[in-house]
Amino acid sequence: MIDAATALTRLRERRPLVQNITNYVAMDVSANVLLALGASPAMVHAAEEAADFTSISDALVVNIGTLSPPWVQAMHLAAERANTLGKPWVLDPVGAGATPYRTQVAVDLLRRQPTIVRGNAAEIMALGGAAGTRQQGVDSRETADQASDTAMSIARTFGVVVSVTGPVDLITNGSSTYRVANGHFLMPMVTGLGCAVSAVTAAFAATEPDPVMAATAALAVYGLAGERAADGAQGPGTLRARLMDALYLLSPADVAQGARIVAV
Amino acid sequence: MIDAATALTRLRERRPLVQNITNYVAMDVSANVLLALGASPAMVHAAEEAADFTSISDALVVNIGTLSPPWVQAMHLAAERANTLGKPWVLDPVGAGATPYRTQVAVDLLRRQPTIVRGNAAEIMALGGAAGTRQQGVDSRETADQASDTAMSIARTFGVVVSVTGPVDLITNGSSTYRVANGHFLMPMVTGLGCAVSAVTAAFAATEPDPVMAATAALAVYGLAGERAADGAQGPGTLRARLMDALYLLSPADVAQGARIVAV
Amino acid sequence: MIDAATALTRLRERRPLVQNITNYVAMDVSANVLLALGASPAMVHAAEEAADFTSISDALVVNIGTLSPPWVQAMHLAAERANTLGKPWVLDPVGAGATPYRTQVAVDLLRRQPTIVRGNAAEIMALGGAAGTRQQGVDSRETADQASDTAMSIARTFGVVVSVTGPVDLITNGSSTYRVANGHFLMPMVTGLGCAVSAVTAAFAATEPDPVMAATAALAVYGLAGERAADGAQGPGTLRARLMDALYLLSPADVAQGARIVAV
Numbered sequence: 001m002i003d004a005a006t007a008l009t010r011l012r013e014r015r016p017l018v019q020n021i022t023n024y025v026a027m028d029v030s031a032n033v034l035l036a037l038g039a040s041p042a043m044v045h046a047a048e049e050a051a052d053f054t055s056i057s058d059a060l061v062v063n064i065g066t067l068s069p070p071w072v073q074a075m076h077l078a079a080e081r082a083n084t085l086g087k088p089w090v091l092d093p094v095g096a097g098a099t100p101y102r103t104q105v106a107v108d109l110l111r112r113q114p115t116i117v118r119g120n121a122a123e124i125m126a127l128g129g130a131a132g133t134r135q136q137g138v139d140s141r142e143t144a145d146q147a148s149d150t151a152m153s154i155a156r157t158f159g160v161v162v163s164v165t166g167p168v169d170l171i172t173n174g175s176s177t178y179r180v181a182n183g184h185f186l187m188p189m190v191t192g193l194g195c196a197v198s199a200v201t202a203a204f205a206a207t208e209p210d211p212v213m214a215a216t217a218a219l220a221v222y223g224l225a226g227e228r229a230a231d232g233a234q235g236p237g238t239l240r241a242r243l244m245d246a247l248y249l250l251s252p253a254d255v256a257q258g259a260r261i262v263a264v
Numbered sequence: 265m266i267d268a269a270t271a272l273t274r275l276r277e278r279r280p281l282v283q284n285i286t287n288y289v290a291m292d293v294s295a296n297v298l299l300a301l302g303a304s305p306a307m308v309h310a311a312e313e314a315a316d317f318t319s320i321s322d323a324l325v326v327n328i329g330t331l332s333p334p335w336v337q338a339m340h341l342a343a344e345r346a347n348t349l350g351k352p353w354v355l356d357p358v359g360a361g362a363t364p365y366r367t368q369v370a371v372d373l374l375r376r377q378p379t380i381v382r383g384n385a386a387e388i389m390a391l392g393g394a395a396g397t398r399q400q401g402v403d404s405r406e407t408a409d410q411a412s413d414t415a416m417s418i419a420r421t422f423g424v425v426v427s428v429t430g431p432v433d434l435i436t437n438g439s440s441t442y443r444v445a446n447g448h449f450l451m452p453m454v455t456g457l458g459c460a461v462s463a464v465t466a467a468f469a470a471t472e473p474d475p476v477m478a479a480t481a482a483l484a485v486y487g488l489a490g491e492r493a494a495d496g497a498q499g500p501g502t503l504r505a506r507l508m509d510a511l512y513l514l515s516p517a518d519v520a521q522g523a524r525i526v527a528v
Numbered sequence: 529m530i531d532a533a534t535a536l537t538r539l540r541e542r543r544p545l546v547q548n549i550t551n552y553v554a555m556d557v558s559a560n561v562l563l564a565l566g567a568s569p570a571m572v573h574a575a576e577e578a579a580d581f582t583s584i585s586d587a588l589v590v591n592i593g594t595l596s597p598p599w600v601q602a603m604h605l606a607a608e609r610a611n612t613l614g615k616p617w618v619l620d621p622v623g624a625g626a627t628p629y630r631t632q633v634a635v636d637l638l639r640r641q642p643t644i645v646r647g648n649a650a651e652i653m654a655l656g657g658a659a660g661t662r663q664q665g666v667d668s669r670e671t672a673d674q675a676s677d678t679a680m681s682i683a684r685t686f687g688v689v690v691s692v693t694g695p696v697d698l699i700t701n702g703s704s705t706y707r708v709a710n711g712h713f714l715m716p717m718v719t720g721l722g723c724a725v726s727a728v729t730a731a732f733a734a735t736e737p738d739p740v741m742a743a744t745a746a747l748a749v750y751g752l753a754g755e756r757a758a759d760g761a762q763g764p765g766t767l768r769a770r771l772m773d774a775l776y777l778l779s780p781a782d783v784a785q786g787a788r789i790v791a792v
Contacts, residue, residue, distance in 0.1 A: 024288050024291050024552050025291045025295050025307050027552050027553045028292055028553055028556055028557070028719065028720070031720070032719050032764065032765070032768075035716075035717050035718070035719055035764065036764050036765065041719065042623065042626070043551070043593070043594055044594070044626075044627070045596075046595060046596040046597070048596070048597065049630055052627040052628065053626060053627050056626065066307055066310075068312070068334070069310070095306065095308070098306070098308075098313075099308070099313035099316040099317050100316065101310070101312040101313040188299075189300060190296060190299065190508075191292065191295035191296050191299055192292070229765075233509075234509040234513065235300065235508055235510070235512035236296065236299065236508045236512055237300070237504065237505035237508025238505050238506065238509055240296075240505065240765065241765035241768065241769050242762070242765055242766065243765060244764045244766075244768070245762040245764065245766055247763075248764055249763055287571070288555050288571065289555045289559055289571050292556055293556070330572070330573065330574075331574060332573075332574040332576070332598070333574070362570070362572075362581060362584065363577035363581050364577075365574070365576040365577040365580070452563075453564060454563070454772075455556065455559035455560050455563055456556070456559070497773075498770070498777065499772055499773030499774070499775075499776035499777055500772045500773065500776055501560070501768065501769035501770055501773045501776075502769050502770065502773055504560075504769065
C-alpha cells in the first residue's frame, strides 16, 4: 500500500534539492510549491552548468513547456548526468502533440528513460502515438483513464513510471497501477499547477525509492492541499495563494486521513 | 453599440486557444487572466514551432516586453502565419520609445498590420513618432486622450484598430471611436496587468469578428473585473489574486450593468 | 545614523526607474515589489538594448539567478554603462558556489565594482572564496554574521558595499557596519523574495547617495513590510500577496517606529 503520510515526513526531513529545467510560465509557481511543501528548488538550465548542477541535486525535472533549442540541449545534458549518477528525474511533456517540433523533443527525452513521466491524458496519448486529438492549449479535458492503455504501454516499452493527471489520476509502471482521487475542479483554472505537480513528483522521487509510490504520494499530497486551499477560496486567484499555505500547513496526519488512493 | 455582455458569453462558449509570444514578466499573469476569463492560453515562442502553433490557435498576442532577436524572429513568423490564415493578432508594443532597438522592432511589427495594437499613451505616441516623451518604465502616466490623434493616424495609415489604455481607455479604427471608463487606480500597481489586457483583447478578437467591438468589450470586461477585485483589496497584492477571482465570477449580466462604454 | 524613513519618502517622491537584468523566477515578484514600494521597474536584458536602457534608468540590478551566455554579455554591457555614467548598480550573485560557471560569472561581475553586492551568507562566502559550503539551492541557512569577515574583505578589496541577508542582516563598506533585525521567518518560504530585496536595494541606491545607508534602509523597510504581511498570513502564499499590500501601505512613520537598525 502507498503510505503518502510517511513519504511526506521523509521528504520534509531530507529537504531535497530539486533542479528544474522548466518553462517560464511555471517557474514561479513550481518554486513556490516546492518551498511550501518542504523541498529546496533551483532553476538551472544553461548548458554551461546544467549537468554540473544535476550532480549536486537530489532530483531533476525536465519540462518542455516553453522549449527552444538551447534549453533542449541542456535538458539532454542534465538527464544524461542524472542517469549516470542514478538520480531520479521527471519528464513533463507539456503540449506534446501540439507541434511536430514539440512532439519530437518529448519523444527524444522519453528515450532517455526518465524515472517518471507526468502529463495529462492528451499529452500521454500524443506521446504514445495513440491519438491525434487536437491539443487545447495545455489544459486537457480528457480523463486519465482514457489514456490508461497508452500509459501502460509507455511504461512497459520504456521502463518508466507514467503518471497521468486529471479529475482522477492514474499512475502505473506497467504492472502496478493506482488511482488518486484527490484534487479540486478549480485547480486547472490556475496556470502552472500541472507543471508544479511534476516538480512535487520529483521531490518525492528524491526521498522515496519506489517511483510508483513517489508519484502516487505526490498526487495525493498535492491534490489534498488543493482541496483544502479551495475550501474558502472565491476563485482561482485566491486558490493559488491558499495552495501554498495549504502545502505548508498540511501534516502527515492530514495526509493519512485525506489521501484517496486505490490500487487498480 | 458595443454589446460586451454578449461578447463575453460567446468567448466562454468557444473557449478560444490564445497563443502568447509575450514577455517573461507577464506570462504568468497573462495565462492566469486568460484561464480565469474562460479562454485557453498557450505560451509558444520558439522559431521552430511558433508558426505551427499559430495554425492551431484562435488568436495570437505579440508582446515585445522582453524582446531579443530569436524571439523577434518568432514574432514575425507567427504574425505572418496569422495573416495568411486570417487569424486575429494583437501587438503590444511594450516600452516603444525607450530604446532604438525596441522602437524599431515595434514599428516593423506594426507594418505587418496586426488586427489590434494595444498600448498605453506613451507607447502609442512613440509608435506613431508623435512624441519623444521619456519612457518611465512601462507604466505611463499620460492619458489615452493625449494619444488620440496619434491613435487615429496609426489606425488609418496601417488599417488597424488602436486600443490606448489609461484611466479612461480609447479605442479607434480611424472612423469609429469609443471610450471605456472601467478600471481602478490600483491596477497599474500590479505588474503585467497591461500586458494581460492585450491577451484578453486577443481572446475577444478570436470570437468577435469586429475588432473595434472586441477591443472595447475586452477593456470593459477587464476593467469591471478590476473594480470588483479592488473592492475589499488592501493593496496591489491582494488585488492581483482577487482579479482572477473576479474574472472567473463575472457574469454577462454584471457586464451589461457595469460596462461604461461611450461612443465618441 | 541611518534614517530609513526619510530614505523611503525620498524614494517615493522621485519614483526611480530601476532596470532589472534578473532571473526568470524573480522577475514577477521583483517588479511587483518595486511597484508597491513606489519605484518604476523595467526588465530589459537584450544585448541590443540593455546599455541604452541603462542610460535612461536611475539604477540597475544584475542578478545571475538563471544566467546564460547572452544574458551575461548584457549584464556586462549594462554594468559598464552604469559605471561610465556614475549610476548605482546592485549585483545579486544568486547561487554563487553552486557550479564553476556561475561562480566565475559572479566574480567577473564583482570585478566591475558594483555599488552594492547583495547576497545570502553562502553566496557571499563563495564569492569571497572563503568557503566551500555546499549550496542548498539558493536559500541558505547560514547566518549573515558567519559571512561577516568575508563581507568586510570583499568590501575593502573591491571598494563595494556588501549586504548579507539572513535572519539578521549585515551591511558593510569595510569600515561602517550595520545590522538590521527586521523580517519574518516565513519570507524565505516564498521564492524570489531575496532577489526582490536586491531590486529594492537598487531603488534606494537611486535616491540615496550613501550606498551603506541605501542598502540598510532597503533591508529595514522590506523586512518591516514582511513583518506586517506575516501578521495575519496563514502561510507563504497569502504572505506573498500581503507583502505587496504592506509595501504599498507602509508609511515613513511606520518605518521610523519599526526599523531595527544597529551600528556594529
